[in-house]
Amino acid sequence: MLKENLNLVEQRIQNVCRDKKIPRDSITLVAVSKTKPVTMLQEIYDAGCRDFGENKVQELVDKYEVLPKDIRWHMIGHLQRNKVKYIIGKVALIHSVDSLRLAETIEKESAKKNVTTDILIEVNMAREESKFGVFPEDIDNLLYEISQFSHVHVKGLMTVAPFVDNPRKNSEIFEKMHKLSVDIESKNIDNITMSILSMGMTNDYEVALEEGANMIRVGTAIFGERNYH
Ligand SMILES: *Cc1c(COP(=O)(O)O)cnc(C)c1O
Numbered sequence: 001m002l003k004e005n006l007n008l009v010e011q012r013i014q015n016v017c018r019d020k021k022i023p024r025d026s027i028t029l030v031a032v033s034k035t036k037p038v039t040m041l042q043e044i045y046d047a048g049c050r051d052f053g054e055n056k057v058q059e060l061v062d063k064y065e066v067l068p069k070d071i072r073w074h075m076i077g078h079l080q081r082n083k084v085k086y087i088i089g090k091v092a093l094i095h096s097v098d099s100l101r102l103a104e105t106i107e108k109e110s111a112k113k114n115v116t117t118d119i120l121i122e123v124n125m126a127r128e129e130s131k132f133g134v135f136p137e138d139i140d141n142l143l144y145e146i147s148q149f150s151h152v153h154v155k156g157l158m159t160v161a162p163f164v165d166n167p168r169k170n171s172e173i174f175e176k177m178h179k180l181s182v183d184i185e186s187k188n189i190d191n192i193t194m195s196i197l198s199m200g201m202t203n204d205y206e207v208a209l210e211e212g213a214n215m216i217r218v219g220t221a222i223f224g225e226r227n228y229h
Contacts, residue, residue: 002040002043002044002047002222002223003043003044003046003047005221005222005223005224006031006044006047006048006049006222007047008221009029009205009218009221009222010029012205012206013027013029013205013206013209013216015206016206016209016210017209019210020209020210022209026214027209027213027214027215027216028051028196028214028215028216029049029051029216029218030051030052030053030074030076030198030215030216030217030218031044031049031051031052031053031218031219031222031223032052032053032054032055032076032201032217032218032219032222032223033052033053033054033063033219033223034053034054034055034056034059034077034219034226035059035226035227035228036223036226038063038066038067040223041063041067042067044222044223045067045068045071050070050071050072051071051072051074051092052067052071052072052073052074053073053074053075053076053095053217053219054073054074054075054076054077055075055076055077055078056077057075057079057080057083057086057087058086060073060075060087060090060091061086061087061090064090072092072093073087073090073091073092074091074092074093074094074095074217075087075091075093075094075095075096076095076096076158076217077096078096078132079094079096079097079102081101081102081105084102084105084106084109085109085112088106088109088110088112088113088115088117089113089115091117092118093118093119093120093155093196094106094117094118094119094120095119095120095122095158095198095217096120096122096132096158097119097120097121097122098121098122098124098132098133098134099134099142100142100145100146103119103142103145103146103149103152104149106119106151106152107149107150107151107152110151110152111150111151115151116150116151116152116153117151117152117153118153118155119152119153119154119155120154120155120156120157120158120196120198121134121139121142121143121154121156121157121158122134122157122158122159122160123135123136123139123157123158123159123177123180124159125159125161125173125176125177125180126159126161126162126173128162131160132160133159133160136176136180139180139184140184140187143184143189143192144189146191146192147189147190147191147192148191149191150191153191153192153193154191154192154193155193155194155195155196156181156193156194156195156196156197156198156215157177157180157181157184157194157196157197157198158196158197158198158199159173159174159177159198159199160199160201161173161174161199161200161201161204161208163203164203164204167203167204167206167207168207170204170207170208171207171210171211174199174200174204174207174208174210174211174212174213175211175212177197177199177211177212178197178211178212178213181194181197181212182194195214196214196215197212197213197214197215198213198215198216198217199213199215199216200213200216200217200218201216201217201218201219201220202218202219202220202221205217205218205221
């Protein structure tokens with residue numbers, strides 16, 4: 001049953017790729033598995049998915065321990081500095097870096113383990129008070145500081161767009177994100193590339209892809225609704 005959900009998402013990704021003439025293999029689908037049991041992750045793994053997104057350190061580590069080691073784990077939630085040490089060497093990509101202090105901690109913990117950690121900068125493009133992320137006008141300073149670090153590599157940008165009834169309403173936010181990433185790329189900052197643009201969730205991933213996303217984070221459409229308690 002989950003495999004059918006995945007197939008449906010895959011079909012819709014391929015439709016956008018065909019319409020927009022985007023190669024399918026340039027896009028990464030991250031299956032957002034937060035709150036879901038490992039049996040469900042295993043099912044999606046068996047269907048071919050290797051990228052999973054979690055938003056809690058403990059949950060990511062617990063799942064990491066028991067699931068196959070070729071999974072690429074994505075930390076997509078707000079990250080506290082005192083928990084960074086638990087995921088270094090385990091995560092493929094941290095999507096949610098929004099301060100120099102957090103980047104410093106990732107640098108320090110990565111140096112200790114002698115690894116480099118790939119990160120994205122989370123941008124609060126819609127300027128929502130309830131959201132994490134840096135404002136676009138603050139990103140240059142942050143990038144120049146992080147570019148000094150040798151164990152942290154910035155690979156691109158991430159945003160969580162507002163929840164809207166009609167996903168088209170987010171197309172302007174996505175377009176601005178794409179433009180920001182192109183602008184930054186053209187500055188050729190040491191250590192920093194803009195190869196990843198992580199945006200689009202269950203409600204708006206097609207619009208995000210149309211506006212230039214190459215990494216989408218889809219939970220509900222694959223695993224079903226989440227129960228929080
Ligand atoms: C939960 C979450 C998602 C997935 O949301 P869905 O609407 O279930 O697809 C994507 N990104 C982040 C940062 C999340 O926290």
